[in-house]
Amino acid sequence: ERTEIAMDEVLSTIDSHLTELGLNYEFGRMTKVPVTYPYWVGDYTSSQGTTEDGQENISVILTGFSRGSFFELEKQKSIIINHYRHSVSVLTEKGSAMVIFYDNSFNIPLEDDDLKKCQVTLSVKLWKGN
Numbered sequence: 001e002r003t004e005i006a007m008d009e010v011l012s013t014i015d016s017h018l019t020e021l022g023l024n025y026e027f028g029r030m031t032k033v034p035v036t037y038p039y040w041v042g043d044y045t046s047s048q049g050t051t052e053d054g055q056e057n058i059s060v061i062l063t064g065f066s067r068g069s070f071f072e073l074e075k076q077k078s079i080i081i082n083h084y085r086h087s088v089s090v091l092t093e094k095g096s097a098m099v100i101f102y103d104n105s106f107n108i109p110l111e112d113d114d115l116k117k118c119q120v121t122l123s124v125k126l127w128k129g130n
Helices: 002-020 071-084
Strands: 025-027 039-046 055-067 088-091 097-108 115-127
Touching: 002 025, 002 039, 002 055, 002 097, 002 115, 055 071, 055 097, 071 097, 071 115
Parallel strands: 025 039
Antiparallel strands: 039 055, 055 115, 088 097, 097 115
16 A cells, blocks of 8 residues: 555656646646647656565656657656756655656657657666655
């Protein structure tokens, strides 16, 4: 149960950051109708276990979609990269601590020439509160 609560803190923190950066973002899948491009969808993977000091490692995968030119998507990707390039430290109200930083990014070729897709991976080091 504690991991789910801590993961919720990570996801809501990233949601807040991306909203503050002015990005169109949802976790899981975009549900807004009609869809406004460009938009970002989040997902995550977490590694098994924790270190001796209780640290968990999580990768948050942000996938961006745009129609037409890659330019707008590239501008938004740069906003995310620049925000997390030197890491962002967060202490939550529930006492969890996390450090979020940029890991990598790449463009994903698609069959549909009009639809553009890219991925940005953020690494999260998490220490759970009480």
